[in-house]
Amino acid sequence: MKKKDLIEFYSIHKLKIFPLIVSLSSLFLSIFVIYPQVVKLISNQEAIGSLNKKSQLLETKVIALQSYDIEELSRKLGIILESLPPDKDYGNILGLLQRLTVNSGFSANLISFTKGTGDGAGVSNYGVQMSVKGFRDNFQTLLDSLENSSRLVRINKIEVSSRTNSPTLESSLGIEALYEGMPKNVGEVDSSLPEFSQKDEELIKELAELEQAILATSSSSAVQSPRGKSNPFE
Known part of the structure; x- marks a missing residue:
């Protein structure tokens, strides 16, 4: 197609071609730039939320451990292991x-x-x-x-x-x-503390x-x- 024909084609369809080019550019920009950034941002927010939950759980766990009577727990453990x-x-x-x-x-x-x-x-x-x-x-x-x-x-x-x-x-x-035998897995660091039931x-x-x-x-x-x-x- 000659240059003259291209100019003539553009003159006739320029009202359609320009919006199409803008739309395609926006689409490519969204797919290859904006979407990965949004996914990464959401992933980071989820990771931060998970870390905050673990941090709160660990703080609660530390407070609970500090409130335990070590001598009383040792006494109960001795009774259980004796049995x-x-x-x-x-x-x-x-x-x-x-x-x-x-x-x-x-x-x-x-x-x-x-x-x-x-x-x-x-x-x-x-x-x-x-x-x-x-x-x-x-x-x-x-x-x-x-x-x-x-x-x-x-x-x-x-x-x-x-x-x-x-x-x-x-x-x-x-x-x-x-x-x-003693259990090999006593729970993860961020798992909740086991408690003695009434029974x-x-x-x-x-x-x-x-x-x-x-x-x-x-x-x-x-x-x-x-x-x-x-x-x-x-």
Whole structure:
């Protein structure tokens, strides 16, 4: 197309061409310049809003942490770990079984440990085999003490042997001692703090009372059942 033809074409259609050029320029400007800037601005505002929310949450978290009684939390944690330890506690369970056995008027002839089985709830266990001997009338007391102990255990086997009309009996007990590993993920820094529910507080209180009852009974048994020879000089 020659220059003359272009000039003539422009003269005829200039009222349409000029607005079209302006519209196309505005469109390209909006797509390649304004729109990216707007998207970036919105993204920055969202990021700032998210940071502000996290900052407010962290401030609230710090205030809550400062208000906690560390000694009281440590006491509650100790009660919980005593009831359901994070690992196999052979020494603790051995001492507990010996105390409960003596408190119930029995003597433990043999205590041995066996491999446990997994639990569907994520709780692990190990086995304890215990042979005891004592008065028949106290046997139910021994079973109740084991089942009501603050340490979580389960009785899965009871074998009893006794002579006819004998006031004593011998029993072989199979016990499962439960334990559960500590959680690997305790929450993100900006996650809300976990709180004890009313049921949690009641359970912790009940476990503490059971532990105190066992200790009190052990002390009473120790006072009432002195060992050793009497004083030869009296």
